[in-house]
Amino acid sequence: MTNNAPDFQHGIDIALLNGEYIDVFALLGMHRNDKDRSLTVRCFLRGALRVDVICMKTSRKVASLDKCDEQGLFSGKVARRVNPFLYKLRIQYPLATKEIIDPYQFASVLDPADIWLFSQGEQQQAYQFLGANWRTVQGIDGVQFCLWAPNAKRVSLIGDFNHWDGAANVMRQHIAYGLWEIFIPELTAGERYKFEIIDVNGDCSERADPYAKAMQCAPGNASIVGVNDVYDWQDQKWCQARSRKVWHQAAMSIYEVHLGSWRRQGDAGTDYLDYNALIEQLIPYVLEMGFTHLQLMPISEYPFDGSWGYQPVGLYAPSYRFGDANGLKAFIDACHQVDIAVLLDWVPAHFPKDPHGLKQFDGTFLYEHEDPRQGEHPDWDTLIYNYGRGEVQSYLLSNAYYWLKEFHFDGLRLDAVSSMLYLDYSREAGQWLPNAHGGRENLAAIHFLQNLNQRMQQEFAGICMIAEESTAWPGVTQVVEHTSQQSFASTPQNLGFDFKWNMGWMNDTLSYLGRDPIHRRYHHHEFSFSLVYQYTEQFILALSHDEVVHAKGSLLHKIPGDDWQKFASLRAYYGFMWGHPGKKLLFMGGEFAQRDEWNHSQSLDWHLLQYPPHLGMQTWVKDLNTLYKASPTLWLADSHQAGFSWLDCDNAKSSIFSFIRYSDITDSHQEQHSALIFVINMTPSVHHGIKIGLPTSGPYIEKLNSDSAFYGGSDVGNQGVIVAQECAYQGQPYSALITVPPLACLVIGQA
Secondary structure, three states: OOOOOOOOOOOHHHHHHHOOOOOHHHOOEEEEOOOOOOEEEEEEOOOOOEEEEEEOOOOOEEEEEEEOOOOOEEEEEEOOOOOOOOEEEEEEOOOOEEEEEOHHHOOOOOOHHHHHHHHHOOOOOHHHOOEEEEEEEOOEEEEEEEEEOOOOOEEEEEEHHHOOOOOOOEOEEEOOOOEEEEEEEOOOOOOEEEEEEEOOOOOEEEEOOOOOOOEOOOOOOOEEOOOOOOOOOOOHHHHHHHHOOOHHHOOOEEEEEOOOOOOEEOOOOOEEOOHHHHHHHHHHHHHHHOOOEEEEOOOEEOOOHHHOOOOOOEEEEEOHHHOOHHHHHHHHHHHHHOOOEEEEEEOOOOEOOOOOOOOOOOOOOOOEOOOHHHHEEOOOOEEOEOOOOHHHHHHHHHHHHHHHHHOOOOEEEEOOHHHHHEOOOOOOOOOOOOOOOOOOEOHHHHHHHHHHHHHHHHHOOOOEEEEOOOOOOOOOOOOOOOOOHHHOOOOOOOOOOOEEEOHHHHHHHHHHHOOOHHHHHHHOHHHHOHHHHHHHOOEEEEEOHHHHOOOOOOHHHHOOOOHHHHHHHHHHHHHHHHHOOOEEEEEOOHHHOOOOOOOOOOOOOHHHHHOHHHHHHHHHHHHHHHHHHHOHHHOOOOOOHHHEEEEEEEEOOOOEEEEEEOOOOOOHHHHHHOOEEEEEEOOOOOEEEEEEEEOOOOEEEEEEEOOOHHHOOOOOOOOOOEEOEOOOEOOEOEEEEEEEOOOEEEEEEEO
């Protein structure tokens, strides 16, 4: 606590008030005078009448400070003391007396190695020293606050504990790394706070903490000091099993959920379910429906409900809407204990322009690019992260690590990856800047994604890193060979994701589904084209929230015809989806054929389940999942061409598709006997005597028939056993004649 503190002089208090005196730790606190080795204590406390210094070891008063002026600057020498000691300030105000431990007596606790890694873009645990973190310093419990704002003239911590006074807790500046920090003793969980920043232009703004682990709802938008405890996880068995999991060779049927509208409660049906209610209601439902994974739409704090979480301001703060961080951990813990994996929809592609957020955070373009041709998303009116800046890379890397480490998420689905990869994304000529090689690829973003995937997969065995990528970028799910931006030439590099959403399959098949059955014969290829490129990537077939919003209508609404045809077509389509190679994802409500377009502000239409067609659809999806999970045929060989074989993909006249799925491609005997045959009819016509090829002799049965009356169909099908005849057909050694029901999917396997 010794330094060359300046002597008190008139005007210092005014400089403190105006934000012109930056090095407050050189002035305030306890300092040894070099001349006589005495100790001087200074503090700045507006409104105080008297200040005494209390030794914390003896609880005795050791000094009374002189009030230097009416602004609130106090100073005084400690008698007969030569070594610094811990002390409190006993402050007398007009209406009360208060004791505080002076925060200006504590030295910095930042680790030079940590902050160097942060500046280099190599820090993946920055949240452990940036933001608000509980610390014990010299035996004193409190909270360490730290902020990156390199171009700010002054940063102050403001909050409930100091009456939101920007002059009360001016922070220590670390000029070399652009960090500001202060330790506040004896805080309690739940305290609200912000950072008051006097920016490079001299303007003052109040900002939320970019690393806040809890946030107040709008319009306050303050950051909140989290609880000081450690959650007692009970999912060790799950985590150990996950570390050995190879998801490419495992069943993955994902239920995508928006927690704010899956189901609501209260007399008016407008209240969110909290995590306790979600444990009681959502988890049993996912189990009953047979899904293996739950994917949560973004839950990082977002002020605007209509963004669905895709415009987060508090990237480290679980949304207040459903409970606190421990509530979220308990929810994920409960999922793991019944073998449900939980994925998080994560948004590293952009951030909103809210005034309390990251936009021009210290008066400069800190997190974003200065040039709007690089820094703004024209579609969403949001800002693009500057992936080439080390501190921004560390911010995002650490956030991914935070959700996977602290909350035990089983993977991240990255939103809008295409917008990260291309500099000209959604831009016309002249609206974007080429990279150093003259190309359209965002080299810094590519490097970030590669680094992210490599690091997270190395740190967390068995997780899934998933890309929503809508272009034909090659190697999205191929292993990263290197991560050097400088080595990028003319060929795009592999990105290293585990899976990619198959947006082509989704667009083509939904286009086909929306056509009148009489016209489908002219667009037959739309249903089958995805198998041409199926094995170029590791795909997830996704029918997500994006397909049922923005006037697109529900899945049921997209289909022409009367109600019977709509439901039958959708059941057949789901059957094709579950039989098609690739993992599965279905947005909530799709499993019971929600009629209306998804509305984020209200519950799903659960009342529809009182009607047989909707209940039948729900049962069909449940049975598809049951067959899927029990049949390695449908997931073990997703990545191998030998796991799939068309029987007939050219019957455009009848709009019939048929194929075989095989399981263990290393054992020809096993694969033949575990094979499943899918026959899909996408017209309302019944076809009798349709000949199909079969891989083995013996009896076959219908494993599933979407036209069963049990699901709401017309009950046309093959009663009893289908007997294979020794007559080669469609490249198979055996064949049989079957009846194909209207607008239906048959799944046939050996009895």
